[in-house]
């Protein structure tokens with residue numbers, strides 16, 4: 001009997017691993033849909049990326065002299081690897097996944113001190129570094145080839161695509177929607193013409209469009225997001241702030257010049273936006289602590305994303321936007337804090353009428 | 356009644372069912388009673404009996420010393436067998452001055468102060484005096500002397516009396532049982548208190564998870580048409596029993612930092628205290644026993660017991676048939692804010708509302724992980740603090756930074772630690788820091804005192820030295836003057852001779 005432990009002597013039973021498992025469950029719809037859409041190569045890339053994340057975690061723990069068991073079991077490495085896989089082009093070669101996971105875990109996480117210590121979201125660091133270092137491999141998107149249909153590569157062909165860089169399927173590769181809009185706009189084609197045809201909004205919402213493995217289906221992502229909200233794993237602040245800000249900005253510019261600026265719907269359902277709203281901007285470690293702080297954070301991410309997408313040379317700006325806002329988190333947390341009971345916001349005792 | 360929402364709070368597993376159904380039983384007298392002289396905040400009481408004295412039930416054993424102290428009375432008749440230091444019911448397990456008494460088994464009352472048959476006709480001061488003489492302290496665990504709280508009417512303009520019957524700690528059911536079984540007496544006590552404070556209304560605040568207690572009290576009030584006592588069903592949300600939060604829930608008024616609820620016109624008393632006050636006023640009986648909940652999965656038998664103050668905890672546990680399995684934790688009080696029992700040889704005191712033996716499945720034996728900044732602790736904190744940040748500062752020994760973001764506003768309710776997925780012992784960090792700050796302050800005070808004394812001594816020496824120097828200078832001057840005068844004289848003489 002341990003008589004001298006401190007209180008409280010009861011606990012909610014919540015744990016880091018339980019939280020991580022919930023996140024993984026929430027990722028399931030988007031993941032399964034990605035597998036379905038992009039076939040065996042996607043499955044292999046996913047497995048490689050997650051395995052590499054676990055290996056990188058174990059390696060880093062050993063380097064830091066930390067115990068393996070509690071940290072490997074906390075599930076955070078699996079979540080990171082999983083999220084990286086979701087953001088990769090589904091037919092990227094295996095080494096992209098491996099490099100991505102090592103960058104995320106070793107550089108973005110453990111170099112900062114490990115679990116809970118990192119300033120930047122590891123998956124976003126990995127994605128951004130990969131995008132800059134391997135622009136070709138990272139922008140090879142393809143029109144979905146749903147599994148079990150004729151055009152979907154079989155198990156062995158999948159292995160070849162992922163592990164041998166087989167290029168027989170290059171024919172189907174295409175630009176992502178945002179990339180396409182960017183290019184076409186550059187050629188003077190108005191937005192509505194680009195978006196027409198095969199790139200219908202319904203197709204985009206369902207996710208039957210070219211894109212990263214787990215980010216194409218707004219519906220699947222929303223399902224996961226709702227689960228996270230319902231289980232109170234995340235709060236509504238960051239996703240809502242992101243979505244509202246993006247909708248307002250896109251709407252405003254579209255109203256100014258409909259030919260030049262795609263509207264809110266396109267911005268919301270395309271690229272990594274929704275995925276980031278529910279799975280990245282809600283990352284505990286790299287987001288502000290208070291509701292107000294999260295609102296500011298989400299609004300900032302959306303505004304920066306819009307700016308980068310619209311005026312910078314990267315069609316997909318969310319990685320940069322998140323990282324920039326990550327850097328602002330200590331500042332936000334310093335200035336935005338809850339009001340202490342019995343005190344004003346400035347910390348003075350509240351005044352009362354003398355009784 | 357309109358309720359106001361408070362920020363934060365949690366819903367711990369109530370586990371009240373273990374004891375809520377058990378009527379209050381009396382416990383047979385133990386062979387020894389150990390009565391600590393410190394059963395309240397403030398200075399320990401001072402003994403007025405000596406070893407070997409025969410005392411009667413209710414006789415004064417120790418009187419209050421200082422403004423926030425409380426008298427202590429004999430829980431039964433018997434002989435004082437020792438007065439000395441004994442391990443105290445405190446987690447430190449440090450000894451405190453204790454009276455040991457051997458009951459004679461007769462349980463004979465001594466002479467008691469005269470009953471006040473109609474408390475509503477006497478002045479508030481008389482009631483306050485009786486409460487002070489009866490050694491009554493806040494029985495919800497805070498153990499603040501009740502008479503001092505009654506005196507607040509001289510300092511503040513009071514409007515409302517709130518009776519804290521929230522009993523928000525899991526497992527504890529002693530207040531619940533008292534309200535169910537002694538509803539008449541409880542309401543009577545509340546009305547006496549209301550009268551003594553001179554306030555218009557009293558509000559009893561009960562959490563919604565005690566419907567029987569609520570109904571029992573309501574029945575008494577409506578049968579007697581008492582209009583001066585309202586009964587409020589407050590949300591079941593820990594820490595509803597925190598005074599300031601309870602007052603805010605009922606009145607919407609927030610108590611300023613560093614102030615008392617009395618400063619916003621509300622005074623709060625625990626429901627068991629009201630019962631004790633009634634006993635003292637109507638019958639002259641001092642506070643010599645209390646109802647204690649014995650519970651937890653490791654207890655062979657759970658229940659609610661009327662226990663004489665000073666009963667060794669081991670006696671109470673034995674009376675309940677001991678443990679049915681090796682307890683993981685033995686606590687005095689509830690699981691959220693209760694303290695581990697350092698030794699079962701310590702006793703039940705006025706503030707002990709529960710003795711809990713928790714089994715391994717009821718206690719968090721968990722691996723502490725690094726903080727992942729999930730901010731659950733921030734949402735759970737009823738005081739608007741950022742616990743993870745305070746803990747971060749304390750870990751780096753930056754106590755001032757922790758104070759700056761609210762460490763001293765923490766009420767140690769444990770909500771933050773309860774939700775923390777990383778199982779970080781946040782409250783332990785805060786207690787450590789608060790303890791260290793107090794020690795630092797004491798050291799600083801001492802240092803300043805020493806400095807003052809040293810300076811005083813130096814000044815005195817300086818003065819003495821100066822006085823001595825002055826005296827010497829004076830003497831020297833006098834000597835010189837004399838010499839000069841002598842020389843003058845001599846010369847004058849010579850001149851006279853020469854002439």
Ligand code: SF4
Pocket residue numbers: 725726727728729730731732733742743771774775776777778779
């Ligand atoms: S609840 Fe625990 S893990 Fe979460 S922020 Fe607070 S201290 Fe950190």
Ligand code: SF4
Pocket residue numbers: 735736737738739740742764765766767768769770771772781782785
């Ligand atoms: S223990 Fe202190 S910091 Fe933690 S929730 Fe309670 S008041 Fe807030």
